[in-house]
Amino acid sequence: MSRRLIESAGLMPIHDKVMAGERLTYDDGLALYTHPNLNALGALANLVRERMNGNVTYYVRNQHINYTNVCNKGCKFCAFYAQKGGPDPYTMSIEEVQNRLRMHLDVPIKEVHMVAGINPKLPYSYYLDLLRAVKAIRPGVHIKAFTCVEIAEIWRQANKPLDEVFADLREAGLDSLPGGGIEILSDRVHMELFGRKLSGDQWMEISKAAAKAGLTQYATMLYGHIETVPERVEHLVKMRALQDETGHFVTFTPLSFHPEGTQLADLPHPTGDGDLRALAVSRLMLDNFQHIKTFWIMNTPQVSQLAQWYGADDLDGTIHEYEITYQDGDQGNKKQVLTRRQLIGLIEEAGRTPIERDSFYNQVHADDELDDPVRRSNPQSAAIPLAMAR
Numbered sequence: 001m002s003r004r005l006i007e008s009a010g011l012m013p014i015h016d017k018v019m020a021g022e023r024l025t026y027d028d029g030l031a032l033y034t035h036p037n038l039n040a041l042g043a044l045a046n047l048v049r050e051r052m053n054g055n056v057t058y059y060v061r062n063q064h065i066n067y068t069n070v071c072n073k074g075c076k077f078c079a080f081y082a083q084k085g086g087p088d089p090y091t092m093s094i095e096e097v098q099n100r101l102r103m104h105l106d107v108p109i110k111e112v113h114m115v116a117g118i119n120p121k122l123p124y125s126y127y128l129d130l131l132r133a134v135k136a137i138r139p140g141v142h143i144k145a146f147t148c149v150e151i152a153e154i155w156r157q158a159n160k161p162l163d164e165v166f167a168d169l170r171e172a173g174l175d176s177l178p179g180g181g182i183e184i185l186s187d188r189v190h191m192e193l194f195g196r197k198l199s200g201d202q203w204m205e206i207s208k209a210a211a212k213a214g215l216t217q218y219a220t221m222l223y224g225h226i227e228t229v230p231e232r233v234e235h236l237v238k239m240r241a242l243q244d245e246t247g248h249f250v251t252f253t254p255l256s257f258h259p260e261g262t263q264l265a266d267l268p269h270p271t272g273d274g275d276l277r278a279l280a281v282s283r284l285m286l287d288n289f290q291h292i293k294t295f296w297i298m299n300t301p302q303v304s305q306l307a308q309w310y311g312a313d314d315l316d317g318t319i320h321e322y323e324i325t326y327q328d329g330d331q332g333n334k335k336q337v338l339t340r341r342q343l344i345g346l347i348e349e350a351g352r353t354p355i356e357r358d359s360f361y362n363q364v365h366a367d368d369e370l371d372d373p374v375r376r377s378n379p380q381s382a383a384i385p386l387a388m389a390r
């Protein structure tokens, strides 16, 4: 069935390469990204997805903390940082961060994910204290924190060699770096949208230094703003080459751009076609990434459910609070949560097998339902409330 679909779409030459485990070229990537038949693309990506990860879809119980929205970078695509007419500035004290963690202590969270703006007033000690404070409240939790842009600022504050900075951060509790920070590896887009941040080359250098320090990292691509399709494919090819060199990336996540509240507010919103296409092409091009994630906060739970048949094998997690992207521009609403039961429902309804994971995709065997108010109040219901995408 899927072979007929792929054949009728004229994708057999790429199909044959995929089946032979041959690496796809930049031109293949371009042909896939611009192909009119999204379902054929999905069928092709699904062949790789099932070869690499079977019928399983992963999810994680995690908590996000965005410790400050004060930022001196002024990226045009960003609605998160404090600016006139935008969100009020905040910087969490160490105690506030600990209180956020205490709010969810009844949930067996495996990963705390911390990223934020670049607040030049924060001293080096703040970042080390932040990591120690998280481990004090949740010993054993995996801390995924600080994009390469934050690492550059932490390095500047530390005023010592980068390898020593990474050693300090690791000693204080840092386990891995998230993706993000570079958005898309294109000098043109960098200059137009986020010229005050690291260049692509600088981002790559910090990423390589993180790998050398023994840290794993998670890679992303922000798409749907002013970048072109060739720039997207170039980004994938460059990330694949970096992974060949370091092998330290665990997952790749394409992130759709949401224009609300940004300086690019007149650009169109993401579409289901665009999101599924980005996932499928990523799965096909990134043969050295084990996992492709659909981030439901940006793709919506509904599109993320379908994405399990378009290359994605990971739905991310419970999140709890997220202050960076708002589906409807409602910046007062920081609650963005899916319970474990809701994640399982999204996966099972799509015909996949849910597996709770830790940050390295080891299976977590959980028998609790403590994080699940829907399940507790009505055991029959795993329905997803309409508001959950907010």
Ligand code: SF4
Pocket: 071, 072, 073, 074, 075, 078, 079, 080, 081, 116, 117, 118, 149, 194, 197
């Ligand atoms: S994307 Fe990050 S670095 Fe850029 S303005 Fe927003 S918070 Fe600052």
